[in-house]
Amino acid sequence: MNKAQRLLHILMTMQAHRKFNLKELTEEFGVSKRTILRDLQELSELGVPLYSELGVHGGYQLLRDRMLPPIHFSDKEAVALFLVAESLKGYPMLPFEAEVESALKKFYHYSPPSTKEKIEKLRSHVLFHVQERGLDTPYLTSLLEASLEGRIVTITYEAEKGTSERDIQPIGVYTASGLWYCPAYCFRSREPRLFRADRITALKIVEDQSRRIDPPGYDLRDWFTGRPSGETAELVIHLTRAGAVRAKSDPLLAEGLTVHADGRGCVRRAAAISDLSCLADTLLGYGAKAEVEAPALLREMLLQRVNEIRELYAGAGG
Structure with missing residues (x-):
């Protein structure tokens, strides 16, 4: 032996x-x-x-309940696990990042030479590109743990309008376009809200958990499949062909998107008023590829952003 x-x-x-x-x-x-x-x-x-x-x-x-029994993997299963791991490497921060790295090192160390050879070849032929943002998310794991345990946490949040402190109960975390997001019930606004994880600058567990909300069966999937909470408005956005292609992979615009025979598209759905600012920031990057028909408030937000950019560059030119 x-x-x-x-x-x-x-x-x-x-x-x-x-x-x-x-x-x-x-x-x-x-x-x-x-x-x-x-x-x-x-x-x-x-x-x-x-x-x-x-x-x-x-x-x-x-020590009890701290160790999994040995698990045997086939050669293809081992390579598949490393393929999944490679898809996560582009993110500068991950929940339980140190534990993920440790597990992969152990797994690779005990893999047979033939499996290691396939893994190294895979790394040369498969790349998952994630847009580099250069933003820290130090409380990502804490947000995930709070969502798993159903705990209320106090966060310090840096938004466009300033820094605020609020109590939230995280629903989970997800990533899109290189950014991490945390949907959560906000006790300050008394409705579910979406928070950027990189804008959370402080986090602590609330001692009094008596306000915990525990709707049965509610999880992160409900955030995407459920109807928006709070005050809503009808969202209508017309897209050029190029805009429609881009919107298919955009988490904010893919829902409610219809692509016509000529390739142009239209987004038509209900949107929470609290989400319009985030939508305006996203649509600004589409330029002339997207035109907002409704709501009027979203059009005003876009005009305000365009005017701010115009004034910035007009001043620089003068």
Whole structure:
């Protein structure tokens, strides 16, 4: 039995017996006490949660509910997992980023040479490009954990109109166009709102959780499939052919998009008034490829942004 096989069998023994001593392991695997100690040290460095007790009845113990049993992957399954991992590499920040990196290193370390060769070849032929934003999201994992636990958190948020502090109950996190977003119920506005994760500059858990909202079955998918909350307006946007192609992959415009036979498109749906500012910022990047018919408030927001840009460049030219 080689070292890799022995480490795997030791791990399986720990899963089965929970508690063991060095004598039991040396007898079972036919190696010296020093070799077993080195093996246990290596397993510990790989993240196996070992606990040791001294004394006559002491020994080693695997902490309960902290370790998954060994899982065997086929060659194609292993390559597929690394393909998924490559798709995430373009994001400068990920939830549980350190844990993801650690897991991939362990997985790669124990992969056979043939699998490693395929993985390296894959890296040379597949690239998932994510738009680089250069924005930090230090509270991304905290937002995700709060959504999983249904906890209310207090955040400091930097918006266009200034910095504010508010209590929110995160629904989850998602990424689009290189940015991370956190849909959440906002106790200040008393409705669900969308927050940019990079604009959250401080976060802490609220001690009093009595206001927690726990609608049954509500999750992040409902954010995209459910109807907007709060005051809404009819959204009508006409798109050129190029604009329609772009809108198909735009999370803010894909919903309600109809593409005509000539390639031009039209977005027609209900939109929350609170989302119009974000829509205006997005549509500004479309230029003449998109024309807003309704609501009038969104047209005014776009005109205001265009005038601000015109004044900026007119002043620079003067």
